[in-house]
Amino acid sequence: xxxxxxxxxxxxxxxxxxxxxxxxxxxxxxxxxxxxxxxxxxxxxxxxxxxxxxxxxxxxxxxxxxxxxxxxxxxxxxxxxxxxxxxxxxxxxxxxxxxxxxxxxxxxxxxxxxxxxxxxxxxxxxxxxxxxxxxxxxxxxxxxxxxxxxxxxxxxxxxxxxxxxxxxxxxxxxxxxxxxxxxxxxxxxxxxxxxxxxxxxxxxxxxxxxxxxxxxxxxxxxx
Amino acid sequence: xxxxxxxxxxxxxxxxxxxxxxxxxxxxxxxxxxxxxxxxxxxxxxxxxxxxxxxxxxxxxxxxxxxxxxxxxxxxxxxxxxxxxxxxxxxxxxxxxxxxxxxxxxxxxxxxxxxxxxxxxxxxxxxxxxxxxxxxxxx
Numbered sequence: 001x002x003x004x005x006x007x008x009x010x011x012x013x014x015x016x017x018x019x020x021x022x023x024x025x026x027x028x029x030x031x032x033x034x035x036x037x038x039x040x041x042x043x044x045x046x047x048x049x050x051x052x053x054x055x056x057x058x059x060x061x062x063x064x065x066x067x068x069x070x071x072x073x074x075x076x077x078x079x080x081x082x083x084x085x086x087x088x089x090x091x092x093x094x095x096x097x098x099x100x101x102x103x104x105x106x107x108x109x110x111x112x113x114x115x116x117x118x119x120x121x122x123x124x125x126x127x128x129x130x131x132x133x134x135x136x137x138x139x140x141x142x143x144x145x146x147x148x149x150x151x152x153x154x155x156x157x158x159x160x161x162x163x164x165x166x167x168x169x170x171x172x173x174x175x176x177x178x179x180x181x182x183x184x185x186x187x188x189x190x191x192x193x194x195x196x197x198x199x200x201x202x203x204x205x206x207x208x209x210x211x212x213x214x215x216x217x218x219x220x221x222x223x
Numbered sequence: 224x225x226x227x228x229x230x231x232x233x234x235x236x237x238x239x240x241x242x243x244x245x246x247x248x249x250x251x252x253x254x255x256x257x258x259x260x261x262x263x264x265x266x267x268x269x270x271x272x273x274x275x276x277x278x279x280x281x282x283x284x285x286x287x288x289x290x291x292x293x294x295x296x297x298x299x300x301x302x303x304x305x306x307x308x309x310x311x312x313x314x315x316x317x318x319x320x321x322x323x324x325x326x327x328x329x330x331x332x333x334x335x336x337x338x339x340x341x342x343x344x345x346x347x348x349x350x351x352x353x354x355x356x357x358x359x360x361x362x
Contacts, residue, residue: 058329061342063349
């Protein structure tokens with residue numbers, strides 16, 4: 001982008017300038033803009049799920065179970081409420097932190113550290129999916145199904161499998177995405193153009209997955 | 224640690240007009256720790272079994288703080304131009320309308336079920352331990 005230096009004259013003036021620009025409105029790499037547009041559409045999908053959950057829960061005349069009891073675990077002879085979900089939350093936040101560091105090292109073009117931190121992020125993501133598989137197995141063995149729930153309203157089962165399943169799918173795809181990019185960074189695929197924006201784009205996707213979990217944690221597990 | 228490193232003013236993309244200035248590593252570490260603390264607080268809301276308005280308020284406050292820090296710092300939205308920020312945050316704001324409409328609709332469906340289908344009006348919540356007790360009583 002050599003045509004002109006981008007002016008910065010305050011937020012409102014920037015919007016006016018950008019939208020009246022002859023060539024482009026968004027002064028970011030196209031890949032990053034496309035990822036943002038994808039994430040906005042994904043926001044709508046997850047919002048529909050969560051709004052659907054709200055609607056189903058408001059209309060349920062059967063009693064709704066306490067998620068903190070359903071997802072409690074017996075550890076060291078004690079029942080600890082919601083502990084598995086709390087651990088999963090901390091793992092996902094940790095992975096977001098390592099991803100932020102990978103993006104930071106992309107500015108320095110420090111290939112070893114980018115690949116290492118992305119690999120760490122992928123490992124945290126994989127362990128998150130592993131714990132989710134454990135959680136699903138536990139609930140299925142207790143008789144929870146997408147169409148049934150022995151602990152109260154059947155809608156609880158439907159919502160649980162739909163929302164956590166779709167989020168888990170996002171995490172799984174994210175792990176594959178991270179591993180692919182980490183491998184390509186390490187192999188030096190981005191050296192020729194010296195362009196590491198893919199790390200930032202992957203980071204956006206990963207942080208979004210963490211962001212969605214914040215809402216699922218609040219509305220489904222805590223509410 | 225990294226003070227000695229002199230930054231080029233290029234962004235990750237090598238795109239000079241996108242002034243994605245370098246943020247010191249401390250910003251990320253501080254936000255990271257803050258997210259941990261906020262998550263712990265969220266969990267404590269459940270652990271200490273707060274109920275009612277206090278519970279819902281605390282859940283929402285911690286949720287919005289966490290979401291805000293992830294979007295602003297980790298996803299770099301804070302450092303983007305306002306044109307992109309409005310594009311990112313504007314459309315999802317419409318979801319508030321959907322929430323309002325679905326809440327109204329949900330209330331209507333619930334009242335219909337109670338008034339015309341004779342379903343219980345007080346859908347009280349149920350403890351897992353009580354379910355187990357009922358099962359034992361049946362056997």
